[in-house]
Amino acid sequence: MNEMLNPGATIGILGGGQLGRMLSVAAARLGFKTHIFEPGANPPAGHVAERVITAAYEDEEALRRFADGVDVITYEFENIPTSALDLLESLRPIRPNRKALAVSQDRLVEKAFLNELGLATAPFAAVDDATDLAEAIAEIGCPAILKTRRFGYDGKGQVRLKSESDAETALADMAGAPSILERFVDFTAEISVIAARNPSGEVACFDPGENVHKSGILHTTTVPARITEAQRTDAVLMAAKILNKLDYIGVMGVELFVTPKGLIVNEIAPRVHNSGHWTQAGCTVDQFEQHIRAVAGWSLGDGARYADVEMLNLIGDDVEKLQDLAKQPRTQIHLYGKSEAKPGRKMGHVNRVL
Amino acid sequence: MNEMLNPGATIGILGGGQLGRMLSVAAARLGFKTHIFEPGANPPAGHVAERVITAAYEDEEALRRFADGVDVITYEFENIPTSALDLLESLRPIRPNRKALAVSQDRLVEKAFLNELGLATAPFAAVDDATDLAEAIAEIGCPAILKTRRFGYDGKGQVRLKSESDAETALADMAGAPSILERFVDFTAEISVIAARNPSGEVACFDPGENVHKSGILHTTTVPARITEAQRTDAVLMAAKILNKLDYIGVMGVELFVTPKGLIVNEIAPRVHNSGHWTQAGCTVDQFEQHIRAVAGWSLGDGARYADVEMLNLIGDDVEKLQDLAKQPRTQIHLYGKSEAKPGRKMGHVNRVL
Numbered sequence: 001m002n003e004m005l006n007p008g009a010t011i012g013i014l015g016g017g018q019l020g021r022m023l024s025v026a027a028a029r030l031g032f033k034t035h036i037f038e039p040g041a042n043p044p045a046g047h048v049a050e051r052v053i054t055a056a057y058e059d060e061e062a063l064r065r066f067a068d069g070v071d072v073i074t075y076e077f078e079n080i081p082t083s084a085l086d087l088l089e090s091l092r093p094i095r096p097n098r099k100a101l102a103v104s105q106d107r108l109v110e111k112a113f114l115n116e117l118g119l120a121t122a123p124f125a126a127v128d129d130a131t132d133l134a135e136a137i138a139e140i141g142c143p144a145i146l147k148t149r150r151f152g153y154d155g156k157g158q159v160r161l162k163s164e165s166d167a168e169t170a171l172a173d174m175a176g177a178p179s180i181l182e183r184f185v186d187f188t189a190e191i192s193v194i195a196a197r198n199p200s201g202e203v204a205c206f207d208p209g210e211n212v213h214k215s216g217i218l219h220t221t222t223v224p225a226r227i228t229e230a231q232r233t234d235a236v237l238m239a240a241k242i243l244n245k246l247d248y249i250g251v252m253g254v255e256l257f258v259t260p261k262g263l264i265v266n267e268i269a270p271r272v273h274n275s276g277h278w279t280q281a282g283c284t285v286d287q288f289e290q291h292i293r294a295v296a297g298w299s300l301g302d303g304a305r306y307a308d309v310e311m312l313n314l315i316g317d318d319v320e321k322l323q324d325l326a327k328q329p330r331t332q333i334h335l336y337g338k339s340e341a342k343p344g345r346k347m348g349h350v351n352r353v354l
Numbered sequence: 355m356n357e358m359l360n361p362g363a364t365i366g367i368l369g370g371g372q373l374g375r376m377l378s379v380a381a382a383r384l385g386f387k388t389h390i391f392e393p394g395a396n397p398p399a400g401h402v403a404e405r406v407i408t409a410a411y412e413d414e415e416a417l418r419r420f421a422d423g424v425d426v427i428t429y430e431f432e433n434i435p436t437s438a439l440d441l442l443e444s445l446r447p448i449r450p451n452r453k454a455l456a457v458s459q460d461r462l463v464e465k466a467f468l469n470e471l472g473l474a475t476a477p478f479a480a481v482d483d484a485t486d487l488a489e490a491i492a493e494i495g496c497p498a499i500l501k502t503r504r505f506g507y508d509g510k511g512q513v514r515l516k517s518e519s520d521a522e523t524a525l526a527d528m529a530g531a532p533s534i535l536e537r538f539v540d541f542t543a544e545i546s547v548i549a550a551r552n553p554s555g556e557v558a559c560f561d562p563g564e565n566v567h568k569s570g571i572l573h574t575t576t577v578p579a580r581i582t583e584a585q586r587t588d589a590v591l592m593a594a595k596i597l598n599k600l601d602y603i604g605v606m607g608v609e610l611f612v613t614p615k616g617l618i619v620n621e622i623a624p625r626v627h628n629s630g631h632w633t634q635a636g637c638t639v640d641q642f643e644q645h646i647r648a649v650a651g652w653s654l655g656d657g658a659r660y661a662d663v664e665m666l667n668l669i670g671d672d673v674e675k676l677q678d679l680a681k682q683p684r685t686q687i688h689l690y691g692k693s694e695a696k697p698g699r700k701m702g703h704v705n706r707v708l
Contacts, residue, residue, distance in 0.1 A: 004677070007673070007676070007689050007691070008691070008693055021382070024402070025379050025382065025383075025402065028375070028379065028401055028402045028691065029379075029687070029688055029689065030687060030689055031689030031690070031691050031702065032691075033401050033691065034401075046404070047382055047387050047388075047403075047404045048378070048379065048382045048402045048403075049401075049402075050400070050401045281638065284635065284684050284685065284686050284707055285686065293680070298677070298680050299677065299680045299681045301680065301685075302682075302683045302684055302685065304683070304684075306661070306707070307660070319361070322361070323358070323652070323653065326647070326652050326653045326655065327653045328656075329656045329658070330638050330656055330658075331638065331655075331656065332638050332639065333383070333384060334383055335361050335383065335384055335385030336385070337361070337362070337382065337385050337386075337387065339362055348385065353638055353660070
């Protein structure tokens with residue numbers, strides 16, 4: 001599929017969460033229809049999509065039905081089972097490509113890829129057992145973080161080691177999953193670049209945002225980030241390098257640590273990213289539309305930032321403050337249509353124009 | 355229904371065109387689901403709604419099914435058959451109310467209502483036959499416009515009389531429909547105020563936009579309008595007076611002529627309005643969200659304008675320029691998902707930040 005998708009075409013989205021929901025809305029704005037594939041019932045994206053297929057990723061018939069109804073497939077999360085991707089890829093183009101998924105699904109592969117590209121990461125070592133861990137601690141030192149190589153998100157699947165004496169309990173937490181030990185990075189700030197690339201190789205990056213986490217979950221992103229002009233340029237060039245190397249098509253979130261020794265890549269996410277939600281209030285074209293444009297083979301839109309914005313996540317019962325937030329000036333509310341507000345669950349976000 | 359709708363509630367929308375589509379998206383942003391009732395197949399709003407009921411307004415069973423599934427009913431066009439409204443109103447609250455519909459469905463009732471409120475309109479007279487028309491021309495003079503009292507939109511159902519000699523052909527054009535003769539207003543500009551009112555009586559108006567029509571169809575709306583501060587205040591106060599008098603809940607479009615003698619109300623539309631599409635690019639909260647907030651009984655949002663914007667309608671084959679538009683800086687594209695580009699058909703619009 002090198003040609004451009006025309007309005008009226010249908011974009012398939014794997015995953016029906018809030019990212020799929022906001023992608024659906026952006027697709028509609030450009031005249032596209034969307035179909036959602038999601039194992040869970042009543043997914044947020046389903047409220048704004050033309051069709052929802054509720055089925056497991058192991059259900060080949062459902063995957064075929066999904067592929068039959070769409071012109072191109074994209075996704076809102078990276079942990080899609082390989083077998084599903086193998087089948088879908090034989091039926092329709094998947095954008096971003098498998099290479100991006102393979103790299104980002106595994107923290108070890110990801111860090112090796114970044115280092116090969118000449119980009120700095122935290123020192124790391126693979127850990128499969130107690131011997132590996134002892135060697136890794138000897139090599140890397142503490143404080144460090146032991147993380148599962150796969151399936152971690154929002155601080156899940158990771159544990160901090162203050163010293164060697166934490167090794168045993170940390171390893172027990174991994175429950176035998178292949179892991180990676182990363183040296184703790186002493187950063188002054190965490191920023192992220194939301195970058196987009198289309199099939200013609202056009203790259204566009206949004207202005208880097210500065211992230212603050214709480215209990216491992218993104219709390220706020222603020223633009224502009226408190227970084228120098230040189231750091232801003234570095235960050236954008238690093239992101240562009242990653243997308244180009246992967247022949248990437250779509251939007252990627254690149255998280256970076258700002259350290260006295262320069263920028264260090266923390267992780268990449270081959271999809272629209274929570275730290276890019278501010279673009280809905282600060283740009284003519286937001287990250288969701290930029291992703292859809294890229295996936296559809298269109299020119300990228302104008303993502304220049306015209307306002308200072310703070311994005312605040314609404315987690316769990318934060319949504320109880322809703323009617324107060326609704327009264328605030330310069331405040332844009334985005335709710336995800338999730339029925340139950342569980343602790344740690346992302347229920348929505350607020351963009352405040354500063 | 356005096357209480358507030360909580361996220362998760364469902365808003366029913368009568369009409370599945372582009373206005374319903376953009377209302378659906380705004381509703382989703384606030385965590386609501388939408389159901390669309392529309393006689394035509396594959397309506398634009400259906401691509402972004404949880405449910406679409408395809409049925410005639412005469413289908414009582416379908417109307418009941420629609421009402422059963424929603425918490426409140428709103429609409430995207432004013433010519434809803436009375437019998438359907440009678441039934442729906444007995445089942446669920448309809449916002450805006452029937453009074454607003456009754457006034458705006460009939461140009462004669464509308465003008466009488468506005469004059470009673472002390473607001474200026476073009477001189478007018480009811481015309482049912484040739485005798486009425488002769489009398490009306492004698493009273494009002496020419497140039498004048500003969501319009502059907504009901505069901506006119508986008509310049510349809512109206513004909514201009516340069517002089518008395520045009521009377522016979524003009525009347526023939528009305529095909530026996532009850533009509534109204536309006537004196538042609540010599541205006542320097544046409545502006546519109548997009549005004550919102552919620553159940554607590556809170557009123558908020560967007561900055562007036564200046565409209566340019568082509569062949570009877572809105573071509574551009576530009577903000578700010580080229581009017582004085584006094585005119586801006588007048589316009590907003592006039593709009594607020596109308597909404598308050600009608601106990602209105604929702605967004606209304608109020609079209610005004612700017613004349614050397616002051617502002618004259620052209621017509622009102624009890625719904626979100628094409629001349630308010632610029633708010634998507636110029637305000638934190640746009641007209642669609644403002645309507646949903648009002649209908650849901652929420653506080654109105656911050657609709658202060660932060661940018662100069664030109665909204666350009668894409669009519670018929672204007673959409674062929676799409677890929678050129680996609681490359682323009684500061685340009686936001688909105689397509690309506692209509693499959694066929696017929697002449698005069700609104701296919702989308704573009705908001706350019708100036």
